Amino acid sequence: MKEKIIDIRDIKRHFQVGEELVQALRGVSFSVEEGEFLTIMGMSGSGKSTLLNLLGCLDTPTEGEYYLDGKPVANMTKNERAIYRNRKIGFVFQSYNLLPKTTAIQNVELPLMYNHNYSAAQRKEKSKQALISVGLEDRMMHKSQQMSGGQQQRVAIARALVNDPVMILADEATGNLDSRTSYEILTLFQELHKEGRTIIFVTHNPEIAEFSSRTIVLKDGRILEDKVNPNVKDARTVLESLPKEND
Amino acid sequence: MNLNNLISIALRALVNNKMRGFLTMLGIIIGVSSVIIMLAIGEGSKNTIANEISNMGSNMIMVQRNYNREGVSKGATSMESMKIKDYEDIARDAKYISGASPYVTASGQLIFGSNNHPIRVEGVNEDYLEIRKHEIQDGSNFREGDIKNSAKVCIIGKTVVEKLFKNDEDPIGKIIRYNNIPFQVIGVLKSKGSSTFGQDFDDVMIAPYTTVQKRIAAINYLHAIFASSISEEYSEKAIAEITEIMTLNHNIPEGKEADFIVESQKQILEQINTVINLITTLLGSIAGISLLVGGIGIMNIMYVSVTERTKEIGLRMSVGARGRDILAQFLVEAIIISLTGGLIGVLFGSGVSFIIRLASGWAVTVSPFSVILSFLFCTFTGVFFGWYPAKKAANLDPIEAIRYE
Incomplete structure (x- = not known):
């Protein structure tokens, strides 16, 4: 049996909004094994964002246990979680969130800047490798605003890969892209998945679930459905079947 | 995080956003430099005026006619009471003075060949040059006979030489005409330059007072008496002496205001200093206000630039920066x-x-005080208002920060 990357046990998260107690998560349990491509789906208000924050060690649960790569996260301090994020998780955001006016390579180097185990030379080498693996070897010195949305998202993915995380956490990573570019990015995620990386993709778009190996659907803070996808669609095939752009 | 990484993070952020950095810096540059300039001008005008006055002779004492006696301007005709006897008594009886000179003046036109130059002639005696700190460059001072005989001789300044002798002739011994009266030039004064207020100290013509009284102005009274105290510390005593002599000569009853004023250069210096201190205070307050405005400017731009970077802070935190890393970065940038x-x-x-x-x-002088004050104030404001919003941002929830628009 493969190693468990994520092990969540009966997680609850409550928020006090004024007088009202909002129960965003009402007891969620699941585990993710190494090498899974999991989509977490749900309508807005389903608790999806709250779950994402918990998974990303950006927030701690009100109740329940969360083990990330074998370590309990729920009781970590803010600073411990920051370091753990730095070493274990790669984030990809909907709006790319690259540093403005900064070159691709410097953007990718960012997580390693906060990890003193890397020397400047190692940092540079790792970042180059990450950019090559997302197909941007000829765009390393381009600044963020000089690149298209798809290229910026590739830089963001390279940034998520550079620290060799145990999982990549993507938040609506194709939400800002046109459909063609979305399939390109999905192809990239599928390739990373084939290399054995664990990917968790949070989205409200059911189409994306068809490209992942497993889907969890949230509703009202509970898991509505947790199913393995028997026929994973190949994003590259879809991409090639799209009509060529007239340019 | 080690220091190397911290500094390279901060430097990258600065280098990649040169315009933002420059604009932030501009507030500090303007704040610091305006304070320095303001105070330098204030200090400079003070020094300039003080220098000029000591250049005129800091031991100098002037006995002038009191134009505004009892609050009423008496006009020139009633001001003929200062006589040659007053001078003689002062010169003979005052113990604390090293020299004294009568002073009469008249205006007219100087002519030499085809050149002319309007000038006010000063009629004095041979002590006058010493009293006014004039020095002879060429030729000589008056001889005693010149005063006694109302000799038609004169000593002129550099400006007069330039206006009249345009062919580089030696003026000594030349005859120049003042209101059609021929004067022989016996001396040329060393240049003293001009004052802050544009007064040319070299535009002078000096002749024996007897000559000016009889041959030019046709008067028998004096316009003023100049004297110099033995040294600066005796100037108070010399003033008292002179006042006593004058009061006696002019029969001024006790408690009545006299028809003359005895003033020393030192007193004038003190009066002017009062004015200058006022100006310095004024400039200081302007500088203080510009410091305040500069500080508020720095505060605003720092605050705005950090707030604008909330998203960046969120991103940095999500990829593993701790609150203190963010704070350290912004602090280094602000510093x-x-x-x-x-x-x-x-x-x-x-x-x-x-x-x-x-x-x-002007002797505009940059004082170390203004440099230190403005530099410390602006730097502190800059660092504080770079640090404070960054601290707030570092306490934000990363997800909240990253979604900040």
Whole structure:
């Protein structure tokens, strides 16, 4: 049996909004094994964002246990979680969130800047490798605003890969892209998945679930459905079947 | 996080956003340099005027006619009471003076060949040059006989030489005409330059007072008496002596205001100093206000630039920066910007002060106090208001920060 990357046990998260107690998560349990491509789906208000924050060690649960790569996260301090994020998780955001006016390579180097185990030379080498693996070897010195949305998202993915995380956490990573570019990015995620990386993709778009190996659907803070996808669609095939752009 | 990484993170952020850094720096540059310039001008005008006055002779005592006796201007005709006897008594009886000179003046036109020059002639005796700190460059001072005989001789300043002798002739021994009266030039004065207020100290013509009284003005009274105390510390005593002699000569009853004023250069200096201190205070308050405005400017731009970077802070935190890493980065950035801006401000302020000095001829002086004050204040404001919003941002929830629009 493969190693468990994520092990969540009966997680609850409550928020006090004024007088009202909002129960965003009402007891969620699941585990993710190494090498899974999991989509977490749900309508807005389903608790999806709250779950994402918990998974990303950006927030701690009100109740329940969360083990990330074998370590309990729920009781970590803010600073411990920051370091753990730095070493274990790669984030990809909907709006790319690259540093403005900064070159691709410097953007990718960012997580390693906060990890003193890397020397400047190692940092540079790792970042180059990450950019090559997302197909941007000829765009390393381009600044963020000089690149298209798809290229910026590739830089963001390279940034998520550079620290060799145990999982990549993507938040609506194709939400800002046109459909063609979305399939390109999905192809990239599928390739990373084939290399054995664990990917968790949070989205409200059911189409994306068809490209992942497993889907969890949230509703009202509970898991509505947790199913393995028997026929994973190949994003590259879809991409090639799209009509060529007239340019 | 180690220091190397911290500094390279901060430097990258600065280098990639040069315009933002420059604008932030500008607030500090303007704050620092305006304070330095303001105070330099204030200090400079003070020094300039003080220098000029001591150049005129700091031991000098003037006995002048009191034009505004009992609050009413008496006009020139009633002001003929100062006589040659007053001078003689002062010269004979005052113990604390080293020299005294009568003073009469008249206006007219100087002519030499085809050149002419309007000038006010000063009629004095041979002590006058010493009293006014004039020095002879060529030729000589008056001889005693010149005064006694109302000799038609004169001593002239550099400006007069330039106006009349345009062919580089030697003026000594030449005959020049003043209101059609021929005067022989017996001396030329060493140049003293001009004052802050544009008064030319070299535009002078000096002749024996007897000559001016009889041959030019046709009067028998004096316009003033000049004297010099033995040294500066005796000037009070010399003034008292002179006042006593004059009061006696003019029969001024006790408690009545006299028809003359005895003033020393030192007293005038004190009066002017009062005015200058006022100006310095004024400039100081302007500087204080510009410091305040500069500080508020720095505060705003720092605050806005950090707020604008909330998203960036969120991103940095999500990829593993701790709150203290963010804080350290912004602190280093603020320190670099504030120190660089402060240094540029000091250089710029000193440079502009220097240019003002060259252009105006004032002794504009950059005081170390103004440099230290403005530099510390602006740097501190810059660092504080770079740090404070960053601290707030560092406490934000990363997800909240990253979604900040």
